Amino acid sequence: MSGRTPNQKAWWLVLPVVVLVAFNAVIPLMTVVNYSVQETFGDNQFFFEGVTWFEQILHSSRFHEALQRQLLFTAIVLAIELPLGVAIALAMPRRGAWASVCLVLMAMPLLIPWNVVGAMWNILALPDIGLLGHSLNAMGFDYNFTRQPLSAWLTLITMDVWHWTSLVVLLAYAGLSAIPNAFYQAARIDGASGWAVFCFIQLPKMKRVLMIAVLLRFMDSFMIYTEAIVLTGGGPGNATSLLSIDLVKIALGQFDLGPAAAMSLIYFLIILLLSWVFYTVMTRDEPQ
Amino acid sequence: MGVPMNRIKWLLPLLYILFVLLPIYWLLNMSFKTTNEILGSFTLWPDQFTLQNYRTIFTDPTWYVGYLNTLAYVLANTAISLAVALPAAYAFSRYRFLGDKHLFFWLLSNRMAPPAVFALPFFQLYSAIGLFDTHIAVALAHCLFNVPLAVWILEGFMSGVPKELDETAFVDGYSFPRFFFRIFIPTIAAGIGVAAFFCFMFSWVELLLAKTLTAVAAKPIAATMTRTASTSGYELGLLSAAGALTIVPGALVIYFVRNYIAKGFALGRV
Amino acid sequence: MARIGLKDLRHSYGPAPQAESDWALKRLDLSFADGSANALLGPSGCGKTTLLNIISGLLRPSEGSVWFDDRDVTALPADAREIAQVFQFPVVYDTMSVYDNLAFPLRNRGVPAAAIDHRVREIAALLDLEDTLQRRASGLTADGKQKISLGRGLVRSDVNVIMFDEPLTVIDPELKWRLRSKLKELHRRIGLTMIYVTHDQTEALTFADRVIVMNEGVVVQAGTPVELFERPQHTFVGHFIGSPGMNLLPATFDGGVARFAGHAVQMSVAPRAVPANAQLQIGVRPEFVSFADTGIPVSIVKVADAGRFRVVETRHAGFSIRLLVGEDAKLPSERACLRFDPSFTQLYVDGWRLGEQPR
Numbered sequence: 013m014s015g016r017t018p019n020q021k022a023w024w025l026v027l028p029v030v031v032l033v034a035f036n037a038v039i040p041l042m043t044v045v046n047y048s049v050q051e052t053f054g055d056n057q058f059f060f061e062g063v064t065w066f067e068q069i070l071h072s073s074r075f076h077e078a079l080q081r082q083l084l085f086t087a088i089v090l091a092i093e094l095p096l097g098v099a100i101a102l103a104m105p106r107r108g109a110w111a112s113v114c115l116v117l118m119a120m121p122l123l124i125p126w127n128v129v130g131a132m133w134n135i136l137a138l139p140d141i142g143l144l145g146h147s148l149n150a151m152g153f154d155y156n157f158t159r160q161p162l163s164a165w166l167t168l169i170t171m172d173v174w175h176w177t178s179l180v181v182l183l184a185y186a187g188l189s190a191i192p193n194a195f196y197q198a199a200r201i202d203g204a205s206g207w208a209v210f211c212f213i214q215l216p217k218m219k220r221v222l223m224i225a226v227l228l229r230f231m232d233s234f235m236i237y238t239e240a241i242v243l244t245g246g247g248p249g250n251a252t253s254l255l256s257i258d259l260v261k262i263a264l265g266q267f268d269l270g271p272a273a274a275m276s277l278i279y280f281l282i283i284l285l286l287s288w289v290f291y292t293v294m295t296r297d298e299p300q
Numbered sequence: 301m302g303v304p305m306n307r308i309k310w311l312l313p314l315l316y317i318l319f320v321l322l323p324i325y326w327l328l329n330m331s332f333k334t335t336n337e338i339l340g341s342f343t344l345w346p347d348q349f350t351l352q353n354y355r356t357i358f359t360d361p362t363w364y365v366g367y368l369n370t371l372a373y374v375l376a377n378t379a380i381s382l383a384v385a386l387p388a389a390y391a392f393s394r395y396r397f398l399g400d401k402h403l404f405f406w407l408l409s410n411r412m413a414p415p416a417v418f419a420l421p422f423f424q425l426y427s428a429i430g431l432f433d434t435h436i437a438v439a440l441a442h443c444l445f446n447v448p449l450a451v452w453i454l455e456g457f458m459s460g461v462p463k464e465l466d467e468t469a470f471v472d473g474y475s476f477p478r479f480f481f482r483i484f485i486p487t488i489a490a491g492i493g494v495a496a497f498f499c500f501m502f503s504w505v506e507l508l509l510a511k512t513l514t515a516v517a518a519k520p521i522a523a524t525m526t527r528t529a530s531t532s533g534y535e536l537g538l539l540s541a542a543g544a545l546t547i548v549p550g551a552l553v554i555y556f557v558r559n560y561i562a563k564g565f566a567l568g569r570v
Numbered sequence: 571m572a573r574i575g576l577k578d579l580r581h582s583y584g585p586a587p588q589a590e591s592d593w594a595l596k597r598l599d600l601s602f603a604d605g606s607a608n609a610l611l612g613p614s615g616c617g618k619t620t621l622l623n624i625i626s627g628l629l630r631p632s633e634g635s636v637w638f639d640d641r642d643v644t645a646l647p648a649d650a651r652e653i654a655q656v657f658q659f660p661v662v663y664d665t666m667s668v669y670d671n672l673a674f675p676l677r678n679r680g681v682p683a684a685a686i687d688h689r690v691r692e693i694a695a696l697l698d699l700e701d702t703l704q705r706r707a708s709g710l711t712a713d714g715k716q717k718i719s720l721g722r723g724l725v726r727s728d729v730n731v732i733m734f735d736e737p738l739t740v741i742d743p744e745l746k747w748r749l750r751s752k753l754k755e756l757h758r759r760i761g762l763t764m765i766y767v768t769h770d771q772t773e774a775l776t777f778a779d780r781v782i783v784m785n786e787g788v789v790v791q792a793g794t795p796v797e798l799f800e801r802p803q804h805t806f807v808g809h810f811i812g813s814p815g816m817n818l819l820p821a822t823f824d825g826g827v828a829r830f831a832g833h834a835v836q837m838s839v840a841p842r843a844v845p846a847n848a849q850l851q852i853g854v855r856p857e858f859v860s861f862a863d864t865g866i867p868v869s870i871v872k873v874a875d876a877g878r879f880r881v882v883e884t885r886h887a888g889f890s891i892r893l894l895v896g897e898d899a900k901l902p903s904e905r906a907c908l909r910f911d912p913s914f915t916q917l918y919v920d921g922w923r924l925g926e927q928p929r
Contacts, residue, residue, distance in 0.1 A: 016393075016394060016395055016396045017394070017395055017396065018395070018396045018397065019394075019395040019396070019397060020397050020398060021397075022391035022394070022395035022396075022397040022400075023391075023397055025387040025388055025390060025391035025395075026387070026388040026391045026392070026403065028383075028384040028387065028388070029384045029385060029387075029407065029447055030403070032384055032440070032443050032447060033407060033410055033443065033444065033447055033448065035440075036410075036422075036440065036443055036444040037410045037413065037444060039425055040421030040422055040425055041418075043420075043421035043424060043425070044418075044421055096316075099312060100312055100313050100316050103309045103311075103312040103313050104313045105310075105313075112558050114313055114317065115558055116551075116554055116555055116558050117317050117320060117321065118313075118316070118317060118320060119554045120320060120324065120547065120550070120551060120554070121320055122501060122505075122550075123501055123504065123505065123547070123549075123550025123551065123553065123554055124505065124543075124546060124547050124550060125504060125505045125506075125521075125522045125546050126505050126507055126522075127507045127522045127525060127526060128522065128525070128543040128546050128547075131525065131539060131540075131543055132323045132324070132326070132327050132543060133323060135326060135327065135330055135536060135539075135540060136322070136323045136326045140342070141338060141339070141342055142326070143326045143329075146342050174319065174320065174323065177316070178320070192659060192661075194657040194658070194659060194661050195661050197623075197626075197628050197655070197657070198655065198657060198661040198719070198722075200628065200647070200648040200649055201626065201628075201648050201653060201655050201675075201723075202649075202674055202675040202678060203649040203675055203678040203679055204674070204678055205678070212663045212665060212666065212674075213663065216664045216665045217664075231411065231412050234414075235414040235415065235416070237414070237415065237416050237508055238506075238507045238508055242526075255414075256414050256416035256417075259414075259416050259417070260416050260419070263419075263420055269420070276414075276416075276417035277417075279414060279416075280412070280413055280414065280417055283412045283413075283414065284409060284412055287409075287412055
């Protein structure tokens with residue numbers, strides 16, 4: 013971006029965005045901060061509590077368990093979706109009608125409302141009448157995602173893979189299509205193996221879009237709520253109560269505004285921090 | 301690359317597409333069944349094929365109004381997001397100004413705010429300013445994550461347009477607004493299409509905020525579905541039909557932008 | 571190193587070529603002598619890159635065969651042909667150092683590490699890349715990257731031919747000249763067969779011992795720069811090479827003499843007979859036209875200064891004829907006569923020089 017000219021008047025052009033986003037982000041965030049340091053007993057009475065809620069949450073085993081479940085879930089879906097998405101993009105036709113067909117079909121899950129995604133998988137996985145649930149049981153597996161934690165987890169992960177792998181495919185495909193043909197030709201002349209082409213041409217050229225993919229998938233999987241609540245409702249028990257499900261349970265279910273707000277902030281900060289770590293690590297050896 | 305590997309390469313995308321289509325097929329299958337058939341037996345395709353579920357949705361206002369509500373706020377959000385993001389993206393791609401980098405990252409960081417965190421404050425904020433249960437409330441709320449995304453995508457496209465285009469136009473005596481609308485916007489039409497697609501998509505699929513900010517008048521279709529699942533018994537057929545219909549707008553949109561989707565993210569900068 | 575032969579080559583990108591225009595390469599026979607420096611010259615879309623990719627094995631010809639010495643390599647893939655190619659845009663492996671880039675083709679072929687090191691340093695010295703060996707290749711300038719692409723070809727001791735596909739496209743003008751001299755020097759020092767594709771006549775004429783001019787999938791002439799200049803075999807070569815290009819004037823033929831607007835014109839090869847209904851043209855370069863006391867009467871239209879000489883545009887019977895005169899030479903007043911040097915005046919029949927047959 014070296015060709016940009018200094019111009020302070022450009023602020024007028026970004027002002028509408030700043031106002032709009034600030035309205036939606038700063039005011040609610042201030043509200044959350046405000047709640048997070050107070051105690052309420054209803055009747056609009058608030059008492060200042062300081063950092064009590066933060067201390068309580070950071071020490072509560074319920075939060076630790078939800079956080080562990082969340083980290084595990086995010087790690088698993090990232091570990092599946094990224095390699096799978098890249099592999100599919102590599103194996104896809106690069107251009108022509110078939111590439112379009114693949115892209116359109118694969119992008120479908122991305123455009124389905126999240127609660128419908130949850131509902132679809134619920135219907136698919138129902139042990140008695142769902143295609144997946146019925147077939148698994150017919151094959152002799154003991155599968156019931158409303159009763160067994162393991163079944164619930166597998167269903168949740170499969171759903172997320174179904175829902176989001178296409179995003180990685182789209183991004184990786186975009187990165188691959190941007191590689192000029194001469195690189196492949198040069199590699200053939202240099203006698204490079206398919207693996208070497210992947211390591212030294214395709215992967216480095218896809219690096220930027222893959223970074224976007226990791227960030228987006230990390231953030232969105234860490235924030236997963238709607239699909240999961242429709243599919244499993246956090247159950248059985250608390251087995252699939254991921255962070256945001258747990259948070260909403262506290263906030264809406266028990267009307268504990270203070271702890272819920274404090275937890276929200278901690279949650280937001282974890283995402284910011286981890287995103288920043290990912291971003292820094294991935295851009296560290298980028299030549300300027 | 302080895303020849304045998306190349307020969308079976310197409311299997312992976314094919315299997316993945318089958319995997320993608322499977323739940324959609326099952327949803328369609330269920331939507332054409334009667335409640336009796338769904339609950340009574342396990343069938344791979346409808347024995348007693350019925351359009352009753354779809355008929356209910358298209359005739360019962362509580363159902364079809366939900367679609368109209370959703371479409372209303374999604375379109376409003378797409379329009380607002382693009383209207384504010386276009387000048388901002390232009391500023392980021394052409395000028396350096398105090399705090400530009402920090403501003404860019406602050407905008408993107410809002411993409412990281414979990415909607416679950418904001419649900420309650422949003423409810424209070426929009427109630428306080430009297431916009432609760434209106435389409436515009438949802439449209440504005442969705443700007444939280446759509447505006448940063450639109451700025452990001454548009455900025456990528458605009459940076460690909462050489463600055464000489466602007467300079468030539470100004471030398472030719474174009475005023476800034478006239479240049480922007482007559483020359484610049486047509487030049488990056490593809491980028492606007494991609495940004496519009498992503499705004500449409502993320503607004504269309506979001507439910508948590510939409511549900512929190514509405515009660516009756518602006519209730520989204522997705523919320524109507526949740527009600528069906530919980531209150532009016534176990535009407536899986538109806539639920540499936542409603543779900544199947546929510547796929548249609550997305551499928552249409554994606555068909556129109558199929559050649560540009562991949563480009564949208566490739567050109568954006570981090 | 572090898573002599574490269576192309577036999578009865580034809581290529582079409584479409585699956586079922588029918589019309590003549592479906593062929594990107596129309597039938598051609600060519601050979602490149604061992605250790606020669608060749609240029610493939612022609613406008614965009616003339617088929618030169620297609621031809622290059624067929625030689626390198628990136629493309630399989632629809633018909634015909636490719637020979638390296640006495641070996642038919644038509645069926646061999648690019649990596650088995652032992653060739654090197656430098657592309658229009660620099661191809662470097664971004665994540666590797668310059669050293670690793672140069673070593674890459676050798677490592678892929680399982681050469682022992684010590685031999686690789688020796689060879690890489692030798693080539694780096696040849697290309698003035700020694701100082702940058704440990705740097706990341708992605709940080710280099712365009713000409714540095716092109717040197718690496720070239721170096722990856724040179725490190726292999728067994729290359730049959732090095733091919734250049736418009737390698738100077740993205741290089742700054744002053745560096746272009748330096749890199750081209752470097753290529754020329756390399757050719758003298760290592761004596762490899764080189765094929766250089768370009769649409770720039772200066773690049774082709776200064777680099778190559780032999781220039782192959784192509785147009786619309788056909789080789790119109792293959793020869794030394796002097797041959798192309800003095801005896802263009804086709805009107806295309808006449809106007810594509812040289813600046814300004816050859817004067818081409820409509821001609822008639824009767825009584826054993828070629829005439830332009832009624833004036834008899836002497837030829838390098840005295841024409842005996844020409845096919846009926848053929849389009850006839852007289853071709854003479856501006857360099858071989860001069861003012862004279864008698865000849866074709868012309869009026870002077872325009873004089874343009876071009877450094878050491880001037881380009882004079884004259885007209886006769888509605889046709890423009892250009893000639894070069896020295897910067898100090900006196901121009902005749904408005905009325906003048908032109909003389910064509912007979913040894914460099916050609917008669918073209920349907921575009922081809924009389925006596926040459928289109929293939």
